[in-house]
Amino acid sequence: MKRIEVKLSLPVVAPLLDVIKKAADELQGGLAVPLGTDVDHDLVEVWNAELLAMQNDGVAQLLAMFDSEFFETGMIAFDEENAESILRACAALRLHLRARYLQTFDDESLEIGDMDPDELPEALRMPFMCYVFLATIQELIIQNLDSEILGE
Amino acid sequence: MPCELRDAERVVYCAIVTTTLSTTQPQHDVHTELAHAGVYRVVVLNDPVNLMSYVVLVFKKVFGFDEQTARKHMLEVHEQGRSVVWVGLREKAEAYAFTLHGWHLTAIVEPDEKN
Numbered sequence: 001m002k003r004i005e006v007k008l009s010l011p012v013v014a015p016l017l018d019v020i021k022k023a024a025d026e027l028q029g030g031l032a033v034p035l036g037t038d039v040d041h042d043l044v045e046v047w048n049a050e051l052l053a054m055q056n057d058g059v060a061q062l063l064a065m066f067d068s069e070f071f072e073t074g075m076i077a078f079d080e081e082n083a084e085s086i087l088r089a090c091a092a093l094r095l096h097l098r099a100r101y102l103q104t105f106d107d108e109s110l111e112i113g114d115m116d117p118d119e120l121p122e123a124l125r126m127p128f129m130c131y132v133f134l135a136t137i138q139e140l141i142i143q144n145l146d147s148e149i150l151g152e
Numbered sequence: 153m154p155c156e157l158r159d160a161e162r163v164v165y166c167a168i169v170t171t172t173l174s175t176t177q178p179q180h181d182v183h184t185e186l187a188h189a190g191v192y193r194v195v196v197l198n199d200p201v202n203l204m205s206y207v208v209l210v211f212k213k214v215f216g217f218d219e220q221t222a223r224k225h226m227l228e229v230h231e232q233g234r235s236v237v238w239v240g241l242r243e244k245a246e247a248y249a250f251t252l253h254g255w256h257l258t259a260i261v262e263p264d265e266k267n
Contacts, residue, residue: 033199033253038260043246051253087209091202091256098201107200135203142205150213 003079004144010074016133017066019126023096024059031055032092058089080148083141087149090134097134101127190263192245194238197258198229210255211237214248239264 031051035044065076065086078086101124102110109115113132117125141149196207204226211222215237228235237259238248245261252259 031253032256033258035253036258036260038262039249040246047250047253051250054254055256087206088255091206095199095201095256110200138203138206142203142209146209149209 001079001081002145002148003077004140005075005077006140008070008074008076010071013066013074013133014071016126016130019130020093020134021063023093023100023127023130024063026100027059027092027096028056032095055088055092058085059092061085062089062093078141078145080145083145084149087138087141090138094131094134097127097131102131190242191239192242192261193236193264194245194248194252195234195260195262196225196229196237196252197260198233199258202257204230207257210252210257214251214255 029052031048032055035047035051039047061082062085065082070076098110104124105115105128110131113135115128117129120128207226207229208219208222211217211225212219215222217225225235225237238245242261249259249261
């Protein structure tokens with residue numbers, strides 16, 4: 001089984017985890033991408049429940065990576081068992097961070113992502129850094145484990 | 153629906169139509185039935201958050217697209233705001249939309265006006 005281990009800088013990442021945990025708590029009761037009005041009325045409730053359970057499972061898996069061992073070693077690991085869930089969880093949390101904390105940014109600025117965090121107001125700095133951090137995790141997984149996710 | 157379909161799923165749909173037409177039912181009845189069943193499309197809408205590489209991966213995973221096709225649809229989403237990623241019967245279109253929601257992409261199901 002292919003496995004990638006990543007050593008993170010504890011002083012940089014640890015403060016981000018509080019913001020990510022808060023975002024995860026906020027997200028617990030609702031979908032990162034709410035269902036549209038096109039969804040059949042009979043399906044909405046079932047879909048909502050199933051998608052929310054899936055979303056919460058993924059986010060729980062992501063948070064579980066940052067356990068006591070992480071705080072000793074700074075290491076996190078991805079493999080074919082957790083890659084897909086973590087990837088989805090990062091997407092859900094990034095969508096929530098964008099909608100909840102980063103609305104003042106225009107789409108293009110966020111897509112390019114070339115803002116200097118030190119120049120951002122305090123209230124935006126940490127959510128923005130979390131947003132970038134979660135994207136970095138996604139890039140790492142996609143670059144290294146896409147074959148495992150695709151079952152190739 | 154013409155048979156020069158864009159992807160494997162549409163080929164499956166074409167096969168279903170062919171099978172139906174080969175029965176002894178008059179053709180106009182068959183067409184009426186298909187119209188009732190409806191042809192729907194799954195449309196993925198742009199969002200400014202999800203990474204391009206992520207969207208490509210999801211398209212490959214969910215629809216079995218090759219890299220080139222997945223990238224084509226991703227760029228359509230990115231540049232035009234939407235891309236039709238699948239066309240076929242409603243039930244399956246809804247199943248795809250559900251799966252895409254599970255990946256946190258914004259997907260809608262709408263009637264395919266061309267059919």
